[in-house]
Amino acid sequence: MSSRPQPADAASAAPPRARLSGKLVLLAAALTAAVGFLIWTGTQGAAVYYHTVGEVRAMGTDAYHRLIRINGLVVDGSIRASDSGDQIGFALQDDSGQLPVEFRGTPPDLFGYASEDRYQDVIVEGQLETSGVFRARTLIVKHGPEFEPREIPAQ
Amino acid sequence: MIDLVDVGRLALGAAFGTAVLQILLSVLAAVRRMPELAVSARNAAAVQAALLTVAVAGLAAGFLSRDFSMAFVADHSSSAMPVGLTIAALWGGQEGSLLFWTWAMSLFAALASRRMLAAHAEAGPHGLAALSGLQLFFLGVVVFTSSPFQRLVAAPVEGRGLNPLLWDSGMQIHPPMLLTGYMSFGIPFAFAIGMLTAGRVSQPWLREMRDWMLLAWAIQSAGLLLGAWWAYRVLGWGGYWGWDPVENVALLPWLAATAYLHSALAQERRGQLRAWAVGLVLLSYALAVFGTFVVRSGVLSSVHSFALSDVGPTFFVFVGALSVLSLALFVYRLPSIRSDVPIASLASKEAGFLINNLLLLAIAAATFWGTIFPMLTEIVQGARIAVGPPFYTQVNVPLLLAVLGVLAVWPLLAWRRTPPRAVWRAARWPLAAFVGVSALLALLGMRDGLPILAIGMTAAVALGVGLEFVRSLAGSLRARRASDAQPGRYLSRHRRRLGGYLAHLGIAVFALGVIGSSAFGQETAATVRRGEAVRLGGYDVVFQGLASGAQPGLTTVTAVVDVVRDGVVIDRLTPARRIHAGWESQPTADVAVSTTLPRLDDVYVLLSSWDAAGETATLRVLVNPLVVLLWISGAVYFAGVLVVAWPSPRRSPAEAPDAVPAPAPS
Numbered sequence: 001m002s003s004r005p006q007p008a009d010a011a012s013a014a015p016p017r018a019r020l021s022g023k024l025v026l027l028a029a030a031l032t033a034a035v036g037f038l039i040w041t042g043t044q045g046a047a048v049y050y051h052t053v054g055e056v057r058a059m060g061t062d063a064y065h066r067l068i069r070i071n072g073l074v075v076d077g078s079i080r081a082s083d084s085g086d087q088i089g090f091a092l093q094d095d096s097g098q099l100p101v102e103f104r105g106t107p108p109d110l111f112g113y114a115s116e117d118r119y120q121d122v123i124v125e126g127q128l129e130t131s132g133v134f135r136a137r138t139l140i141v142k143h144g145p146e147f148e149p150r151e152i153p154a155q
Numbered sequence: 156m157i158d159l160v161d162v163g164r165l166a167l168g169a170a171f172g173t174a175v176l177q178i179l180l181s182v183l184a185a186v187r188r189m190p191e192l193a194v195s196a197r198n199a200a201a202v203q204a205a206l207l208t209v210a211v212a213g214l215a216a217g218f219l220s221r222d223f224s225m226a227f228v229a230d231h232s233s234s235a236m237p238v239g240l241t242i243a244a245l246w247g248g249q250e251g252s253l254l255f256w257t258w259a260m261s262l263f264a265a266l267a268s269r270r271m272l273a274a275h276a277e278a279g280p281h282g283l284a285a286l287s288g289l290q291l292f293f294l295g296v297v298v299f300t301s302s303p304f305q306r307l308v309a310a311p312v313e314g315r316g317l318n319p320l321l322w323d324s325g326m327q328i329h330p331p332m333l334l335t336g337y338m339s340f341g342i343p344f345a346f347a348i349g350m351l352t353a354g355r356v357s358q359p360w361l362r363e364m365r366d367w368m369l370l371a372w373a374i375q376s377a378g379l380l381l382g383a384w385w386a387y388r389v390l391g392w393g394g395y396w397g398w399d400p401v402e403n404v405a406l407l408p409w410l411a412a413t414a415y416l417h418s419a420l421a422q423e424r425r426g427q428l429r430a431w432a433v434g435l436v437l438l439s440y441a442l443a444v445f446g447t448f449v450v451r452s453g454v455l456s457s458v459h460s461f462a463l464s465d466v467g468p469t470f471f472v473f474v475g476a477l478s479v480l481s482l483a484l485f486v487y488r489l490p491s492i493r494s495d496v497p498i499a500s501l502a503s504k505e506a507g508f509l510i511n512n513l514l515l516l517a518i519a520a521a522t523f524w525g526t527i528f529p530m531l532t533e534i535v536q537g538a539r540i541a542v543g544p545p546f547y548t549q550v551n552v553p554l555l556l557a558v559l560g561v562l563a564v565w566p567l568l569a570w571r572r573t574p575p576r577a578v579w580r581a582a583r584w585p586l587a588a589f590v591g592v593s594a595l596l597a598l599l600g601m602r603d604g605l606p607i608l609a610i611g612m613t614a615a616v617a618l619g620v621g622l623e624f625v626r627s628l629a630g631s632l633r634a635r636r637a638s639d640a641q642p643g644r645y646l647s648r649h650r651r652r653l654g655g656y657l658a659h660l661g662i663a664v665f666a667l668g669v670i671g672s673s674a675f676g677q678e679t680a681a682t683v684r685r686g687e688a689v690r691l692g693g694y695d696v697v698f699q700g701l702a703s704g705a706q707p708g709l710t711t712v713t714a715v716v717d718v719v720r721d722g723v724v725i726d727r728l729t730p731a732r733r734i735h736a737g738w739e740s741q742p743t744a745d746v747a748v749s750t751t752l753p754r755l756d757d758v759y760v761l762l763s764s765w766d767a768a769g770e771t772a773t774l775r776v777l778v779n780p781l782v783v784l785l786w787i788s789g790a791v792y793f794a795g796v797l798v799v800a801w802p803s804p805r806r807s808p809a810e811a812p813d814a815v816p817a818p819a820p821s
Binding site: 021023024027028031032035038039041042043045046047048049050069106107108123125 | 392497498501506509510513514517520521524525528529532538539540541542543545546549550553554678679680775
């Protein structure tokens, strides 16, 4: 690191130089601490655990009002829009069961394209309400397996 | 008929043999100090490039002749695909993109090896040996684990075709740009390793290293920007950056390289931050290979699928070995490369570079952490988690604001130290622009603090850059008045600085585009009848009807919509859906975007669904303010890079010492 004081030609400028190097170290330390803090709180707040439908059910009342992600399939034919048009409901299914989901907002572009016998793989993120309905704040359509990194080159 | 599989295998095999020879020759040349062997190694690099060109041409010929007996061709193209896209399918899968990477690397290496030997007689062979090592690794992967030249026992009549999402003109330019970008960080890396193992360095060597990094960085910048453009225009989710791991890992080497290019200035002008700069070169390549590993290994979908992929473990070992070895070498040589000129004052250009470096590295660290944290959790706890955009926004937005702040003031300071009065003189105008613009926005009724702050910052940066241009022009006029100097000379002496400012201006324009679209974007979706409108953000998007077209293998349904503002039709758009045969569950969107003047809003329209009679359609409409500034900023930015990189006339020795310190002793 350049900020280290060097023994060469020390006589003239050593004291201010030492002070500055101290300042720079302090600056770097403060920055590291600030970024560390941001990363720590960010990880606490923004990392969301994946659960299966069965796990959510098993958690009982513990599951209410916690941010949860569930990966599952949209049950074919279960999608319905509310009368006002700004909310959709559907049933989400995985190996461990089914869960009613409601989502307010604009569903993503490819949502609803379950073709023939192929169900659609989605990720919902949100909270389980006491009514037993999962209120999703985000809804992500997962692409089919033919869509995995092998097909998408380094983007 | 020539068997293209044989041609490809033969060329790859010969290239591999040449690569082995090349590394032996260059290591021997470095250890035994036999320059003639280095020349042979350099020639081997040229031969290797020629052989790989043959291999790539063979694969391209396979695509063009629709030779579906080649597994890679059958898996990634079909006879329905147009020629341009068929060529692009070459990098549409893992084997082909690795071949492309290795080929591009060989072309760069053939050129770089010449420059290496010319730049330093002793370090040259060392650098060449490092370069040969990288080439040998990638060629080995292509030849032994991931060859695109596999024959199918029974050739299918028709190929599988390319994933419809890749059916786009962006496909022809974005992936090769990013592959080349990732790859090209290897060249400055080889320069750095060569200088560390040889323990010798010269000014030409450092300049070469910087120039190659500038090139790598420019290519990666273009790749990132094209990726944003592709996501925005093709993927149809209305955004251009989603903090997706694949995007993050492309950003990481770019951040490290940006930091390096700034500290390289301090090392060139003042002999400072020397070890630091070398460390950043090593870091950027380690991050580039890490990115390739993440994208290529399948580690993203699950840690467990990574072990199943054919190149994942190989790349993992390579990244690990590369990082450990270069770190060890760096620490070992640290005493000899450490700079002996300390930074004298915080109020100096070089301190600004250091602060900017620290901030960029902090952004890189946060982004790296967010990318690997889900992988770590899956390994340690077995639980799957997701780290989404909120994490990155929370951590990176304050850091990016700090970068803008540094950008507004420190470039205006002097080298070494700036007296307090001069600091005030330099900083007062950007400060005034910041306060003035922020206050104005607040008075105009903007209530959200963050965009006010951020727009104020960009104004400060832009004004600072503008002032520097005015000062430089004034300087050139003064030089004209002084009888003996030529005004052009003044500008050409400051060319790189002015180019740098232009790039900074590009960053400010870019930041404005990001702020506008992320803070003020709106989105809605509605099902409308013919003649009805979707209203959003002062625009009416009127549905006028549907049209459908069919061609072999492809059905297109197009909606015709008019964009209306204040009762006036300002544009007619045709968003569409393309349904490719064989990919029916994945209809791709043809996004239609209208950029309005003078407001610079993007009215972004997607056709979601429609009824069979063509009477109603569901439209998704987004109004994204200022996104167009992103693409404009790209032009400004690359104009700046071009000015910086423009070859300058050879300096005569008498002119050369602009405060250049002696090269690192060993």
